Amino acid sequence: MNFIEELNWRGMIHDVMPGLEEQLKKEMTTAYVGIDPTADSLHIGHLVSVMMLKHFQVAGHKPIALVGGATGMIGDPSGKSQERNLLDESTLRHNQECLKNQLAKFLDFESNASNAAEMVNNYDWMIKFGFLEFIRDIGKHITVNYMMAKDSVKKRLDPESGAAGMSFTEFTYQLVQGTDFLHLYEAKNCKLQMGGSDQWGNITTGTELIRRKTGGEAFALTCPLIKKADGTKFGKTEDGNVWLDPERTSPYKFYQFWLNTSDEDAERYIKIFTFLPKDDVSKLIEKHKEAPHTRVLQNKLAEEITTMVHSRQDYEMAVEASQILFGSGTAEQLRKLNESTFLSVFDGVPQFTVAKADIENGVNIVDLLAEKTAVFSSKGELRRTIQGNGLSINKEKMTNPDLIIDNSFLISNKYILAQKGKKNYSLIIVA
RNA sequence: GGGGAGAUACCGAAGCGGUCAAACGGGGCAGACUGUAAAUCUGUUGGCUACGCCUUCGUAGGUUCGAAUCCUGCUCUCCCCA
Numbered sequence: 368m369n370f371i372e373e374l375n376w377r378g379m380i381h382d383v384m385p386g387l388e389e390q391l392k393k394e395m396t397t398a399y400v401g402i403d404p405t406a407d408s409l410h411i412g413h414l415v416s417v418m419m420l421k422h423f424q425v426a427g428h429k430p431i432a433l434v435g436g437a438t439g440m441i442g443d444p445s446g447k448s449q450e451r452n453l454l455d456e457s458t459l460r461h462n463q464e465c466l467k468n469q470l471a472k473f474l475d476f477e478s479n480a481s482n483a484a485e486m487v488n489n490y491d492w493m494i495k496f497g498f499l500e501f502i503r504d505i506g507k508h509i510t511v512n513y514m515m516a517k518d519s520v521k522k523r524l525d526p527e528s529g530a531a532g533m534s535f536t537e538f539t540y541q542l543v544q545g546t547d548f549l550h551l552y553e554a555k556n557c558k559l560q561m562g563g564s565d566q567w568g569n570i571t572t573g574t575e576l577i578r579r580k581t582g583g584e585a586f587a588l589t590c591p592l593i594k595k596a597d598g599t600k601f602g603k604t605e606d607g608n609v610w611l612d613p614e615r616t617s618p619y620k621f622y623q624f625w626l627n628t629s630d631e632d633a634e635r636y637i638k639i640f641t642f643l644p645k646d647d648v649s650k651l652i653e654k655h656k657e658a659p660h661t662r663v664l665q666n667k668l669a670e671e672i673t674t675m676v677h678s679r680q681d682y683e684m685a686v687e688a689s690q691i692l693f694g695s696g697t698a699e700q701l702r703k704l705n706e707s708t709f710l711s712v713f714d715g716v717p718q719f720t721v722a723k724a725d726i727e728n729g730v731n732i733v734d735l736l737a738e739k740t741a742v743f744s745s746k747g748e749l750r751r752t753i754q755g756n757g758l759s760i761n762k763e764k765m766t767n768p769d770l771i772i773d774n775s776f777l778i779s780n781k782y783i784l785a786q787k788g789k790k791n792y793s794l795i796i797v798a
Numbered sequence: 799g800g801g802g803a804g805a806u807a808c809c810g811a812a813g814c815g816g817u818c819a820a821a822c823g824g825g826g827c828a829g830a831c832u833g834u835a836a837a838u839c840u841g842u843u844g845g846c847u848a849c850g851c852c853u854u855c856g857u858a859g860g861u862u863c864g865a866a867u868c869c870u871g872c873u874c875u876c877c878c879c880a
Contacts, residue, residue, distance in 0.1 A: 629835055660833040693834050748827085751842060757828045788828055 368645075370426035376645055377638040379419065379590045381564040384574065387586040390558060391428065395482060398423055398559035398588075399431035399551055401489075401544070401566075403439045404462035408612035409469050411624075412601065414640060415590055419561050420484070421473050421642075429482040431557060432470055434463045436490025438543055456490070463488055469611050472676065485555075489547045496546075505546050508579045509572065514541060517568035541572040548573030552585055564589040593639070595632055611676050617715020618677040622685035625669035626662075630655070633664035641671040688712040692792065698762045706779045713784070716792045717742075726783075726797050729773040732765065735795070742785050742793040752787060759786040 371388050374380050390396055400416040402409070409417070420430035436459045467486050470476070474484035514520060520538065548570070551557035560570045570587040577585045593601040609624050610616040616624075628636055634652055637643065643651075655663040673682040691700065691712050704712065719740035721730075736742040736749055743749040750768055752758050758765045760776060761784050776783055783795040 623834080627834065630833095631836085633835090659835085662833060662835075665833095665835080689834080745845065747845070747848090748843085750848095752828060755828045755841065789834070791827095 370423060370428065373422055373426065374419065374588075374590070378635055379415070379422075379639055381589045381591040382567055383588045384571075384586045386584070387559065387588060390584075390586060391426070395428055396559055397429040397431060397551075397555055397557040398561055399433045399487075399548075399557055400561050401433045401435050401438065401547070402466060403435045404459050404466060405439060406608075406610075407462045407465035408610045408615055409466060410608040410610045412593075412608070414611075415593060416562065417470065417473050418639060419588075419590060423561075424474060424482060424484060427482060429484070430474060431485045431487060431551065431555065432467075432474070433547060433551070434459075434466060434486065434488040434490075436460075436463065436488040437493035438489060438540065438547070459488075459490060465612075487551070489543075489550075492550050493543065493546070501546075504580075505542055505549075505576065508576055509542060509545070513575070514538070514572070517541060517572070519565070519568050541569045542576075544569045545573040545576040548585065549576050549580060552577050552583060553581070558584070559586045559588060561588045561590070563592050565592060593636075595629070613677060613681070618673060618681035619685045619688050619715045621677065622669050622673045622682065623689065625672050626665050626689070628665050628668060630659060630664070633662075633668055637664055637668045637671075641668065641675075643667075643671065684711055684714075688714075693789075701762050701784065702778055704778075709779060709782065713792065713794045716794050718794045718796060720796045720798055723797050726772065726777065727774060729771040732760070732770040732772050733768055735772050736785060740793070740795055742787070742795070757788050760784065762786065 368376075369388070370391055371380070371383065398420075400420055402413060402416065417432075420432065424430045436456075439459060463486075467476075470484075470486065476484045476486065519541070520533070548557070548560050560566075560573055562570060567587065567589050570589070574585045574587055577583050595601050608616075609621060611621075613621075625636075625640075633655070637648055637651065641648075651663055651667055655661075669685075670682060673685060687708075688711070691704070701709075719742060721735065721739045725735075725739060730739065733746050733749055737744075737746040743752070749758070753766060753768050756764060756766065760772070761778060772783070777797060778784065781797045783797065785793045785795060787793070
């Protein structure tokens, strides 16, 4: 199975430029994907691009991860109705380093093989470009008519869509991205750019630029934007993005995110986000259909990705924690845990500290959760939750807002586990 | 530069002198049902020392017994014309 076929059955192809398959058969080809360094960690929205690069490398080709230091300073108008905030250079450099470390988990940057992965930053060549040079050597080759015809631009110019206009800076974005492609084409013989389907317009500006300026041929391949079956944005939780950095999103939460995937989505995700071969995937899907409630797909999906992004250990920890929190976990089980297990289970759960004296003297539950700690943002909210039967302490439902919390509630003599609803845990540490 | 429209809670959007902590929709949160799913139904969605009180309707003043609602200045946004 070649690269295109592989991506195809996985549902990872939205659009391909004709001739790419022949090109890939002909020789080892270099391709790149752009990543915005807007943060110092990748999030799972980036994962699709990373998977594409990985498949590409596995197929014997050479992947390049391009960190958009320059483009990140400009802001891509695609898919956004607002101007972007600009980043400064030191932030960009810091972010680039962090991103590379994460990418190294997936791509082979180190080997001596001719198709070892590379990382580049477009800031490095864009910074040397003078304005005059840019408009003469690049701008001259592309007409404004061509640029205006792009969807990403049209959307922003159409007052009906409610968009807030677009600055010249963002209008220029596609040229800058095109320049990247041209640069990589010339410097590294890079003939393919991949990305999300929203990038099609930007990528084709690049292939067009290469064709007009050098007469060479370059290709575009885009994957569908990942959407959830219910139409909401993929990769977001109440707390924002799901990050790969365990400091930002704990492995437990990461695992939970995938485990909570809906049936429809799981079927698509397991193809996209794991490297399981086609046969295995088909079997899993069948199994899942026979007994949906056992959530074979979600379990496997969460296992594969958590293991890949974090580690086997992290995965096992997350499973254990999940069993305690969601399984038949009871108050007794909770109290039986030894301290280190207990802490690892609740690693990544929001933590609050209160003074020992407060608990010893006994403290009203409302004061404890809304005032001494920020488990609840207001007393009113807490009262409402209690009225709605949504509060548990140490896995036991609490229905009395006048309850006094004292030493008898402590687990391992120093912890109290507060739970809002089914899924929101907070750990109170008494010190 | 000229003319017009507007700024209301997380978002959209009503309200146009008292009965407004502010309709309605979306979103959020919780409950029931479940598979830690989806759909559905129910409750809730400014704060507090809670049958009451306090702070909110762009911002600063003013009129009034009383203002989200009327007047004035300011800031910002959008539209049309040049």
